[in-house]
Amino acid sequence: MTSKTTAAFHAPIARPRATMKQVATLAGVGTKTVSRVINGEPNVTEATSAKVWDAVRALDYQPDLQAGSLRRADGRTRTLGLLVGSVDNPFAGVIQRAVEDVAATRGVSVFASSLDDDPAREESAVRNFLQRRVDGLILTTARTTPDYLNQVRDRGVPVVFIDREPMMKGLDVVASDNREGARRATEHLIDHGHHRIALLLDRMDLITAVQRRQGFFDAFGAAGIRTDLAAVVSELHDEHAARRAVLDLMASDDVPTAVFSAQNLITLGALHALRELGLERTVALVGFDDLPLADLIDPGVTVVAQNPQEIGRLAAERLFALLDGSTDSARRIIVPTTLIARGTGELTAPR
Template identity: 35%
Template sequence: MTTLRDVARRARVSIATASRVLGGYGYASQRARERVLRAARALDYTPNAVARGMVKRRTHTIGVIVSDNANPFFAMVVRGVEDVLRGHGYAVMLCNTDEDPAKEDVYLRLLREKQVDGLLLAPSGLPTPNLRLWLRAGLPLVLVDRRLAGVHADAALVDNKEGARSAVQHLIALGHRRIGMIGGPQQVFTGQERLTGYYEALRDAGIKPDSALVRLGDFKQHSGHRLAQEFIRMRPRPTALFVANNLMTIGAVMALKEMGVAIPGEMAVVGFDDMEWASILTPRLTAVAQPAHMLGTSAAQLFLQRLEHPDRPQQEIILKTRLVIRESCGAGLARQS
């Protein structure tokens, strides 16, 4: 394997000069730089990234912790992150917590040991011990999709409350008064905000909220399925369901179809997250669309800005949602009749 010493010998410069040229730091004359680069190409030399990182005090890796990397929403967020950071020479170390704070804490420790240059975090709940250590060390942190109580950091977010409110307002405008909600975990910021938006839409319309019409899941498909079954067995049933994320929506729609409940004739459905499959369901799904890719690119840009200007004021980016109206809420069918 070609070493730095081999490159220096072929270029007829010192090892220190070859190191400065290939590491991109310090001074070297233009002539020496050209000789070193020619020698490196001729010998097919690959720099040692770890050693280079020790000199520059950067590893050009970034940790990304999300709650569920199998969820298409987070997959698109991570794609947005990579699309930005790859152009700046960064590699992404992706970790999945399954909404488990203990698992999140383990990954935080491992990423600190790996000496990543920063962290993009979709937190699963309250600050963990290793996150507090991260913050005390002053390492770059960007919160993604979720705020975290007591943590002051850059954040890229979506307006979850307004997205939920617009979905429920749409159902109310279609004449629904008994609207059930399958919500997310309340220790998670997005779960809290979407439930708040649901309640605000009801109160704005003069509808008294009924706690019996709220069931809380875990943002997983099986919980959407189980909780939709509970609503189907309820008497009187809700005439519409608002489901607080894409995976729970899949579970809810499956339950309605398995139990012979017509959508939207017997129960209308609106989901949160507009995925590619939403438009090929029968009936096609009305859903709140989130700019997932833009959320990832915004988070990555905040990280790069923080790295370049570590003392700048904290910044929060809040992206807007969009209600995509199809047939599962009844609106599309009403227009056709």
């Protein structure tokens, strides 16, 4: 006869959450003093502050910052809302890190969300940020005239737009010099003998796509090249659509000798297509925005590099200036781009 032993497993007993009153008792101070220390308010001695923080750590006290903001003199929550295109995109990731670095020096946390070029998702994200009572907003937009701006302004929440700017006046914006960067990229291809150049674009309801298209044709006009020699393909939402577009272009009756891809994910799709066709050393390519490992590909990918770290830093600093009471007029800060020649953009046109 065999016997069975049954082991009983019990969920750990949750430890009661420490209260501010318990912290105050352990530190030997009043609850108002604890609140002033945690919220970084002045007129607290270093010795008292040290006792409070020792008690906080001993009790593992987690302050409710949302509720605490209601008791602060300035009503701040020490949080920002950041809306980027997509956290999958390295460009957005660098911007987020730069914003977080600036915010960290102020003891401010950042709530980040992806836009995914969806106006409904954009509005939902902004609404959620406002519900969290963030102190300020840094936003990428998919709209030319965001209709939530009145609600943001009514609440007195400062906002800085990054990367894409609404077609509205009186807004703070930090963005790349899209038109000039695209002009230089196209001029670079023209200097290497190319006239039949394909332009690959994102959605044309995005201001960045419009500006980069303008720069592309600026270069054609300056060189006196007929614009009908350009093949323009837009509404390319991802690298798969871009790959398909390049495959179709290379199978057409008027094959381009060069490609200017006006967004980093589009550049990836173009690279896949050219390598699939064995044309990576024949058809020139310049991409807008840099790519990870672009210098390790053979040939290296020539790009017009943006500076997302600088965009994020400047946007965060501008937002904190507004939070600190700046009464300056709205500023439109344009960050220069850099042409990096690595190989694909230096392939010369066939005679």
